Amino acid sequence: xxxxxxxxxxxxxxxxxxxxxxxxxxxxxxxxxxxxxxxxxxxxxxxxxxxxxxxxxxxxxxxxxxxxxxxxxxxxxxxxxxxxxxxxxxxxxxxxxxxxxxxxxxxxxxxxxxxxxxxxxxxxxxxxxxxxxxxxxxxxxxxxxxxxxxxxxxxxxxxxxxxxxxxxxxxxxxxxxxx
Amino acid sequence: xxxxxxxxxxxxxxxxxxxxxxxxxxxxxxxxxxxxxxxxxxxxxxxxxxxxxxxxxxxxxxxxxxxxxxxxxxxxxxxxxxxxxxxxxxxxxxxxxxxxxxxxxxxxxxxxxxxxxxxxxxxxxxxxxxxxxxxxxxxxxxxxxxxxxxxxxxxxxxxxxxxxxxxxxxxxxxxxxxxxxxxxxxxxxxxxxxxxxxxxxxxxxxxxxxxxxxxxxxxxxxxxxxxxxxxxxxxxxxxxxxxxxxxxxxxxxxxxxxxxxxxxxxx
Numbered sequence: 001x002x003x004x005x006x007x008x009x010x011x012x013x014x015x016x017x018x019x020x021x022x023x024x025x026x027x028x029x030x031x032x033x034x035x036x037x038x039x040x041x042x043x044x045x046x047x048x049x050x051x052x053x054x055x056x057x058x059x060x061x062x063x064x065x066x067x068x069x070x071x072x073x074x075x076x077x078x079x080x081x082x083x084x085x086x087x088x089x090x091x092x093x094x095x096x097x098x099x100x101x102x103x104x105x106x107x108x109x110x111x112x113x114x115x116x117x118x119x120x121x122x123x124x125x126x127x128x129x130x131x132x133x134x135x136x137x138x139x140x141x142x143x144x145x146x147x148x149x150x151x152x153x154x155x156x157x158x159x160x161x162x163x164x165x166x167x168x169x170x171x172x173x174x175x176x177x178x179x
Numbered sequence: 180x181x182x183x184x185x186x187x188x189x190x191x192x193x194x195x196x197x198x199x200x201x202x203x204x205x206x207x208x209x210x211x212x213x214x215x216x217x218x219x220x221x222x223x224x225x226x227x228x229x230x231x232x233x234x235x236x237x238x239x240x241x242x243x244x245x246x247x248x249x250x251x252x253x254x255x256x257x258x259x260x261x262x263x264x265x266x267x268x269x270x271x272x273x274x275x276x277x278x279x280x281x282x283x284x285x286x287x288x289x290x291x292x293x294x295x296x297x298x299x300x301x302x303x304x305x306x307x308x309x310x311x312x313x314x315x316x317x318x319x320x321x322x323x324x325x326x327x328x329x330x331x332x333x334x335x336x337x338x339x340x341x342x343x344x345x346x347x348x349x350x351x352x353x354x355x356x357x358x359x360x361x362x363x364x365x366x367x368x369x370x371x372x373x374x375x376x377x378x379x380x381x382x383x384x385x386x387x388x389x390x391x392x393x394x395x396x397x398x399x400x401x402x403x404x405x406x407x408x409x410x411x412x413x414x415x416x417x418x419x420x421x422x423x424x425x426x427x428x429x430x431x432x433x434x435x436x437x438x439x440x441x442x443x444x445x446x
Contacts, residue, residue, distance in 0.1 A: 036312060046310075091340075091344075126380070127309070127313075130306070
């Protein structure tokens with residue numbers, strides 16, 4: 001059982017959090033955002049090993065997670081690991097989380113501050129998505145950028161020259177991760 | 180009060196003078212402000228009020244006044260819902276659950292349908308993990324009607340945004356499931372050359388997307404729950420027209436429609 005792998009300190013912290021759920025502080029049972037996030041955490045740990053994605057709450061705050069995605073095989077990002085930050089609003093899952101790249105990345109749909117342009121993080125968000133499906137979509141986005149509406153024009157233009165593109169990707173990645 | 184009415188106007192003028200990004204942001208901020216005002220002024224589901232409150236709202240409008248008089252011959256109370264784009268689902272859900280408080284046979288039938296719906300939706304391709312999350316909360320709410328059939332409880336459930344929105348999502352999924360299951364039948368009702376699947380992901384599943392007749396037809400058919408909708412609109416004749424969904428049903432509850440909004444009516 002994955003639950004046995006849970007850090008007890010974290011579980012306790014998460015339980016404390018649950019009591020101060022922001023939407024319905026006086027609710028005895030029923031639904032709260034933190035309950036949903038706990039369920040997601042469990043499901044992620046059970047289902048997502050080996051898929052090159054992971055995510056975990058930062059410190060003892062269940063509303064703020066750090067995620068990682070590994071570049072898809074046979075893409076220029078292969079075997080590179082990128083960190084992301086995920087922040088969940090009080091109306092999650094009816095409103096999308098705010099997701100940003102923490103590790104600097106050279107990619108047409110990510111700007112210099114790590115902001116991501118992806119439809120499912122904005123107008124196409126659905127309450128049926130979860131952290132797992134979101135990270136998988138971002139993983140796919142790495143290998144299949146949308147070059148029609150780039151945040152990083154230089155990356156979009158360089159995409160057709162895969163050799164030069166990969167060189168820039170690696171330079172940026174190694175510069176960031178060797179610090 | 181006067182202050183509230185004046186502010187948005189000056190806001191509009193300010194926005195008019197802006198351009199580009201600043202303008203977009205100002206519009207978004209303005210939308211947020213309106214949403215916040217709606218949130219503060221109406222509960223998700225209100226207490227039952229005498230229908231005369233509606234007459235007061237429209238007292239300067241002769242067409243509506245005449246129709247409200249007509250409505251008063253058959254109905255005496257109203258329960259309002261928040262105008263947040265989910266009002267049909269919230270009004271339908273509350274009104275129907277309220278009938279379940281006193282109708283054990285119907286409650287039993289509904290629990291059967293609700294239980295079965297999870298597998299059906301998963302078979303249609305909805306992601307199991309998130310679907311289950313919504314289904315579980317929905318079932319909890321239905322079971323609490325069985326365990327503790329009190330109106331006070333039901334009002335509390337529906338006014339707790341966390342749970343209430345989950346119920347709305349599940350009703351939206353049930354609606355989407357019905358449309359997709361009988362896509363051949365519903366395709367003809369869909370405008371704009373979209374497939375049923377596209378229509379569902381754009382107009383049915385997302386929160387705050389307003390409901391049209393097709394949503395109502397699909398949901399009432401899916402659950403085999405009949406409702407009557409009374410139309411308070413600008414149509415001629417001075418009478419409130421009613422329509423029953425699904426066709427040929429015996430309506431269990433009545434909703435009041437005003438252009439863009441649904442509330443609950445009581446006799």
